[in-house]
Amino acid sequence: xxxxxGRSLLFDAARRIYxxxxxxxxxxxxxxxxxxxxxSVFNIGNIYNLATSHIEDVNRSFIPPFQDKSAPFGTDIFxxxxxxxxxxxxxxxxxLGFLTILIEIPIAIxxxxxxxxxxxxxxxxxxxxxxIIYSVPGLIIILAFIxxxxxxxxxxxxxxxxxxxxxxxxxxxxAFMQAKEFEYxxxxxxxxxxxGRIIFKHILPNVFHYVIISAILTFAGVIMSEVxxxxxxxxxxxxxTWGTMIADASQEVxxxxxxxxxxxxxxxxLFILALNLIGDALRDALDPRLRNL
Amino acid sequence: xxxxxxxxxxxxxxxxxxxxxxxIIKRTVGYVKAVDGVSFKIKRGKTLGLxxxxxxxxxxxxxxxxxxxxxxxxxxxxxxxxxxTSEIISLQNQYKKMLKEKKQNDEFKQISMRLKxxxxxxxIYAYSKEKLRKARVNFQMVFQxxxxxxxxxxxxxxxxxxxxxxxxxxxxxxxRKLILQDLMERVGLDPQYINRYPHEFSGGQxxxxxxxxxxxxxxxxxxxxxxxxxxxxxxxxxxLKLLNKLKxxxxxxxxxxxHNLSVVEYFSDDIAVMYLGKIVEIASKNExxxxxxxxxxxxxxxxxxxPDPERKREQRIILTGDVPSPINPPKGCNFHPRCSQKxxxxxxxxxxxxxxxxxxxxxxxxxxx
Numbered sequence: 001x002x003x004x005x006g007r008s009l010l011f012d013a014a015r016r017i018y019x020x021x022x023x024x025x026x027x028x029x030x031x032x033x034x035x036x037x038x039x040s041v042f043n044i045g046n047i048y049n050l051a052t053s054h055i056e057d058v059n060r061s062f063i064p065p066f067q068d069k070s071a072p073f074g075t076d077i078f079x080x081x082x083x084x085x086x087x088x089x090x091x092x093x094x095x096l097g098f099l100t101i102l103i104e105i106p107i108a109i110x111x112x113x114x115x116x117x118x119x120x121x122x123x124x125x126x127x128x129x130x131x132i133i134y135s136v137p138g139l140i141i142i143l144a145f146i147x148x149x150x151x152x153x154x155x156x157x158x159x160x161x162x163x164x165x166x167x168x169x170x171x172x173x174x175a176f177m178q179a180k181e182f183e184y185x186x187x188x189x190x191x192x193x194x195x196g197r198i199i200f201k202h203i204l205p206n207v208f209h210y211v212i213i214s215a216i217l218t219f220a221g222v223i224m225s226e227v228x229x230x231x232x233x234x235x236x237x238x239x240x241t242w243g244t245m246i247a248d249a250s251q252e253v254x255x256x257x258x259x260x261x262x263x264x265x266x267x268x269x270l271f272i273l274a275l276n277l278i279g280d281a282l283r284d285a286l287d288p289r290l291r292n293l
Numbered sequence: 294x295x296x297x298x299x300x301x302x303x304x305x306x307x308x309x310x311x312x313x314x315x316x317i318i319k320r321t322v323g324y325v326k327a328v329d330g331v332s333f334k335i336k337r338g339k340t341l342g343l344x345x346x347x348x349x350x351x352x353x354x355x356x357x358x359x360x361x362x363x364x365x366x367x368x369x370x371x372x373x374x375x376x377x378t379s380e381i382i383s384l385q386n387q388y389k390k391m392l393k394e395k396k397q398n399d400e401f402k403q404i405s406m407r408l409k410x411x412x413x414x415x416x417i418y419a420y421s422k423e424k425l426r427k428a429r430v431n432f433q434m435v436f437q438x439x440x441x442x443x444x445x446x447x448x449x450x451x452x453x454x455x456x457x458x459x460x461x462x463x464x465x466x467x468x469r470k471l472i473l474q475d476l477m478e479r480v481g482l483d484p485q486y487i488n489r490y491p492h493e494f495s496g497g498q499x500x501x502x503x504x505x506x507x508x509x510x511x512x513x514x515x516x517x518x519x520x521x522x523x524x525x526x527x528x529x530x531x532x533l534k535l536l537n538k539l540k541x542x543x544x545x546x547x548x549x550x551x552h553n554l555s556v557v558e559y560f561s562d563d564i565a566v567m568y569l570g571k572i573v574e575i576a577s578k579n580e581x582x583x584x585x586x587x588x589x590x591x592x593x594x595x596x597x598x599x600p601d602p603e604r605k606r607e608q609r610i611i612l613t614g615d616v617p618s619p620i621n622p623p624k625g626c627n628f629h630p631r632c633s634q635k636x637x638x639x640x641x642x643x644x645x646x647x648x649x650x651x652x653x654x655x656x657x658x659x660x661x662x
Contacts, residue, residue, distance in 0.1 A: 006448055006489030124319070183442035187506065190359050191456040192429040205446040 013285040023281035026274040033090050033271055040091035051084040051240050065262050074259035076248065082263035085240035089267065092241045096226060097219040099157035100164070105215055107161065108168035113199050115169070116176025123173075130166045138163035139228070146234050153236060156229065160222050168214040175207035209286035213279050220275040223268060242268050298375040300334040301514060301546045302358070305382060307331045307367035309350075309357045313620070326619045327353040328364070329570035332646070335514070335563075340540070340547040342561030342578070344554060344593070348616065350570040351550045352437075355516045358548065359434045360417060360425055369417040371431060372513065377415055384408045430460060433507040437519040439499035443491040449502055450487040453477070456510040472509070479542070480505040481535060497528035504535065508543060516548045521556060533560055554597045558582065563652075566590045569627040570619055572646075576653035586655045588632050626658065634659060 017023050040047055060079030063071055073082040115126040133141070145159040179185055180203065188202050223242070229235045230243025231250065242264045249260035308331075310324035327350045335341045345351050357364050368385070370378045388408055391401045412419040420428060433456075436442035443452055450473050456462070463469040474484040480501040491499055500520060507515055517536065521529040533556070539545060551557050557564060558578060565575040566589065574587040585591050592610040614631045617623050623630055629639040636658055644656045 004485050004489060006486075006493060008448075008490055009445055009492070183436040183438055184444040186356070186361055187434070187436060187442055187503070188444075188455060189361060190429060190434050191506070191510070192426045192459050193455070194426070194459075197459070202444055206444065 013282075016285040017281055020281050020285070023278060026277045026281070029270060029274040030278065033274075034094070036087045037091040037094040040088045047084055047088055050081055051088040052080065052238075054078040054080070062257055062259065065259055073263040076259055077252075077257075080240075082245075082259045085245060086242070086263040086267045088240050089242040089245065089264065090271070092236065092239055093223050093226065093271070095153055096157055096160075097222045099153060100160045100222045101215045101218055103157055103161035104165045104218060105168070105211060108165040108214075109172060109204070109211065111165065112169035112172025113176055113204070116173035117180055117195070117199055117203070119177070126169075126173075130169060133163060134166050142225070142229070143232070143234065146229070151229075151234050151236055156226070156236065157222075160225060164218060164221070168211065168218075171210050171214065172207060175210060176203055179203045179206060209282070212286065213283050216275050216279040216282065220272045220279075223272060227268070296372055296374055298373065298378070299336055300375070301337045301372055302335040302548075303368075303370040303373070303378050304334070304358070305332050305368045305370075305385075307354065307357060307369070308365045309353050309362050309367075310365045323620055324365075326570050326622060328357060329619070329622065331367075331567075331570070331572050333565055333572060333575055335546055335548060338540075338544060338546055339562040340549050340560060342549045342551065342557035342564040343567060344551060344557050344564060345567035346552060346593075346616065348619075349567045350619070351552075351567055352518055354567070355434065355518045355548060355550050358514075359432050359516050360429060361434075364418055367418065368412065370415055371417055371428070373415045377411070381408065381411050381415065384411070427460075430456075430510045431512050432514040432516065433510060433512040434516040434518060435500075435503050435507050435520045438523055439496045439503060440523075442503050443499055445491055448488050448490055449477075449482075449494075452491070452502060453505045453509055455506060460510065462510070476505045476509055479539065480508075481531075496524050497531060500524060500528075500532055501535065504532075504539070508539060508545075511543060512545070514546045514548065516550070518550045519552070520549075522551065522553060529556065536560075554594065566593060569616060569622055571627055572654075572656065573628065574653075574655045574657075576655075580650070580653050584650075584653070586649060586653075586660060587628075587657050588634055588659075589628050590655075626656075 060075055061077055063075045063079075065074040065082075066072060067074070071081045071083060073086070075081055076085070111126050111130070115123040141163050142159040145162070146155055149155040176199075180198075185198060185202050188198050193202070226235055226241060227243040227246050230241060230247045233247070235241055235243045235247075245260045245264035246268075249258070249264065252258070253261050307328055308326070309328040310326050312321040313323045313325060314320065315322045329350075331350075331354055333341065343351050343354065353362065356362050357367075358369065368381065370381075384404055384407060388401075388404050391404070409419075413421075417425065417428065447455075450470075451458075453476055454469060454473055457469060457472060463472060470487075473487060477484045477487065482498065482501050482505065486494075491502065494502065500523075504520075520536070521532050524532060536547070537560075540547060547560075549557065549561055551560075561578055563575065563577050564581045565572050566581075566587065567573065568589050574581065574585070574590045576584075581590065582594065585594055588610075592612050595608070595610045610633070612631050617627070617630060623640070625638070625640045625642055626632070626644050629635050632639065638658050642658075644658045644661070646654045646656050647660050647662075648654050649660050
């Protein structure tokens with residue numbers, strides 16, 4: 001017997017994204033960033049040294065952009081190649097972004113699902129917790145946490161995640177509250193499905209598009225926040241990040257030294273733009289209500 | 294031992310209330326009395342039609358019967374020998390009477406102990422969570438909305454096999470597939486579409502998927518919650534015929550919930566009429582249509598269009614006013630504010646269920662002797 005293959009909603013969504021030309025361009029850009037990050041991870045051409053070591057030569061310091069072929073964006077005060085530093089920065093941003101998402105998304109899903117599915121006392125408790133976190137400015141919690149534990153990848157990611165999960169958890173809570181009265185969920189309950197099965201097999205797949213979109217926007221948010229942290233001198237030390245470059249640039253630009261500025265800003269801008277547009281495209285593609293357009 | 298009780302389901306004084314909460318501390322300020330004292334029995338292998346207008350609590354009754362809602366009060370006995378159910382009910386009456394008279398003696402304690410023990414064993418609503426979960430195999434439900442009742446992210450095969458997966462009703466992947474193919478053929482779906490997704494099917498086909506899912510566990514009772522009201526008329530007949538066929542093949546008993554009286558007349562053996570959370574009249578199909586007694590049933594049935602221009606219709610009874618709110622139902626008979634034959638007693642006391650002829654019950658003071 002020949003079995004007909006069905007078209008899943010995910011397949012439909014992938015096809016719709018594939019047709020969206022702008023989104024595809026943004027995916028190519030994202031892919032280039034991933035390549036740059038991998039380039040730095042595997043330390044090809046000893047990029048780590050080029051980006052971090054001080055060159056004991058005053059003549060190499062502050063070479064203006066677009067003059068030296070080996071350093072198209074010029075060099076900084078220590079004679080370090082700004083382009084390499086910016087490329088290396090994409091690795092740091094990726095690390096930080098992924099780490100934050102990895103911590104934040106599970107917290108948000110568990111809290112949102114528990115509150116929305118069970119309701120009652122559990123919902124009240126989680127709601128109060130969320131309101132408390134939400135009512136304190138996130139930056140204060142982040143600063144306090146980093147000052148207390150010291151800046152590192154893990155602490156910064158943890159600080160972002162612990163303040164950032166509330167938004168997604170609220171969305172998931174709402175979606176669960178709605179979904180638990182849907183007839184297909186009632187049907188699963190009638191069949192004798194346990195709570196775990198209903199939550200993970202029946203409800204979560206149908207609200208997961210919120211998670212994907214939120215993950216991408218969180219990623220963009222983390223990169224922006226890292227700039228702020230660097231400006232306050234609380235970012236990761238010892239490695240070039242886009243944030244530290246912009247923090248340096250903020251003092252150098254007034255002296256006419258715009259190497260760091262021209263290196264970091266386009267890198268951040270393009271990355272955030274790509275993430276936001278991909279987020280938009282995914283929202284359109286994954287929304288079941290827009291399926292047949 | 295074969296159970297000789299002619300009734301598969303016995304429902305006693307079912308009350309399902311939904312709390313209304315308000316304020317920061319979520320205090321319960323009132324209840325929506327969706328189902329307010331419903332009792333009926335369903336005969337083995339027969340179909341009981343449950344009719345009433347929107348919002349009268351039909352769906353809530355159906356969902357409470359399959360255990361989706363926990364009732365405030367009430368007992369449901371499923372496939373329990375009649376001597377046990379009558380013992381429980383008489384104990385229950387004794388218990389209530391003694392509670393009213395505030396007799397807290399040893400006899401009272403004995404009765405309440407015995408009652409608790411029996412209910413735990415036989416009353417669906419007193420089952421433990423795990424026992425109820427396992428018992429669910431016996432009563433399944435077909436839902437109203439063929440679009441909302443199937444998860445859009447699961448294949449048809451996985452949807453139908455959900456019950457089999459949960460209760461581990463097969464020993465190998467191959468057996469699962471064979472069961473699935475058989476089920477799909479029985480409900481009139483081509484088994485080669487096993488890996489398709491619900492959005493690739495029409496409304497009628499989706500309802501067939503929902504039916505296949507419900508019968509996969511070989512239940513004894515199937516609650517049909519307006520299974521055809523969302524479908525085209527031509528498809529409705531197909532689905533009803535399919536349900537009739539399956540009833541014979543699987544030896545099913547149906548509770549058929551609907552608001553379309555022509556469909557109920559075609560499909561049911563017995564009919565119960567519901568109004569504002571209560572059953573007002575219950576009788577066999579022919580008896581009810583020929584000899585309707587409750588003023589509400591008369592009004593309801595007179596509103597059915599007759600597809601024959603030659604036939605003179607009976608005088609149509611037009612009801613005035615709206616259905617009262619189930620949060621604050623009227624005192625006495627629920628129907629008295631709209632009733633044309635209202636008496637003094639109607640607004641004071643709730644009418645009892647009166648057996649006017651054999652198996653024909655009506656809750657109306659007009660027939661009180």
